[in-house]
Amino acid sequence: MSHFCSKILYTNVKALDDVKSAIVLNETERIAKRKMISDNRERRKMEQLRAVLRTNSLADKQDEFQTRINQVTANYCKILDNSLEYKFKSDVRSERLSELTDLVTQQIRQFAETIEIYDTLNHSAQEEIIEKSWLVVKVLQIIHEFNPTERCLTLANNTTYIAAKGDYSELDYTTKIFENLINLAASFHCMQLDNRQLALLSALLIYNPKNVKECKEKIDKVHMELWKCLQSISEMHDDDSIDLFYWPNLLVRISQLLVTVTNMRGFFRDENNINAIANILLFKYQFKSSRNSTL
Template identity: 25%
Template structure:
């Protein structure tokens, strides 16, 4: 078919100049090619359900029923046989295993696109000047002061996390571990809120957006702060309350699957050797994420986010001139923390279903809200 130069090709089923194309099964308005044939959504769904559930039909009449828009639901056997006659392919209908694999592929592609978007943003920002402006220095200074002012004082009295290995006291020890972590989180949440209020521009945002951003980032910033107190030599986390967690101590318990990713993240973070300014800026980046679902004024959050990202990038360029990939590695830590937070939400839900009443309400509220972001 000849298409004039400069005129984009439009598939026939998308060209509604003369009305929508008819479904080859029932004559209703088709929505596209489904299982190799131009069909409507109704016939597509009917054909898919029939194959997936291996449904068997019986015609009450002479197996020669007329199938059109008004009669298609009267005889399922004749409708299915017509689907077969006109060429709908049964081998293109996915079974449960294939559907699961397809969903996973879609999720993987979505994550890959997000990563590519980050890389694209890096390439775009590479065209920007690498020198810190006076405005950048003021922004960085305020963020660092807010972060330093909201540090929790460290209790030097070390408290060991109960070991949840198998045994008669396993459930009691795990309940105690949940409670101890819950007690650690309470003051940490307060400090995250105070930090956010000190980040320039945050308190000028819509109040609902402030709440949403805090709920979305709270676990991520707390994980970041916990990872900064990691001792890679002894593989130990030292929390401000004095609580000490050794890697592997909780491996057998349901709480272990929550703690293990933090150790893995902390190991990778320690290799970057971030200074105090970089840690503070990373926390601010976690706070100002303009793609959080449900934001009412996402463009305002994005403007603040871009200012922080730009200042952060220029700070690294000035202080690490011989480490060109350092900026990319830092940004990937944002993705890592968001992934950890999402997985935590899923795991807490699983534990909640398996062990009703064992998880403190604070965990259910924080992880639940994080999972929605």
């Protein structure tokens, strides 16, 4: 009887072990199946996204925009892609800030004038596009003076700003401005913008219908043309391969640039920040009084 009971017990235990193994196996299969379903869902989403991007792609339209691309790039290299040097005439901070702002806006205006629409705008619109865009165009240049290895920005008078360590919230206001520039620079660095892209992006930041109260329709027309030019070259690599995801990634960074610069405007309007502002916006400078020339 004992032997019989032991045999039954053994049989039941073995059956239970088999059930447990089946349950474990089934659970493993279920996990694998869920992952496969999830992967397939993500793949379908990516395929749908690629289809949308491919439909809206302008990579094969670059030839249509080549004349405008060449024109804007040549003028950018001639006018904007030049270092600004300046010797301040005044000892007064507010006047120094005006001198610096005038210097930078003059350079931006000179570039804006190379696009034929400028002469068709009324005086108010001409002033508005420069006033609303000069800082973001200049910051776009500054953040491309970035050393990713050292994580630093090249500033005026052979100085550099190295990214701060520690809690951002504990930094002083001026240091936060530099940190914001560093973060922008690091974000844009992976995009590796060339002069054509920098030129077109600078131009469309200037000719933005949001910058003006009047002449919006005129400006919007050239704005959209510049967008198409930029998109067409951004989707195409040097080896003629097409990267459909580069363009949306660039758009995200452009949005980041606009938001960051909007938040910085108060800093660049404050005469008390003239030393830091000069250090950011200029390549080389000298104050009238040698006593005040040290940052």
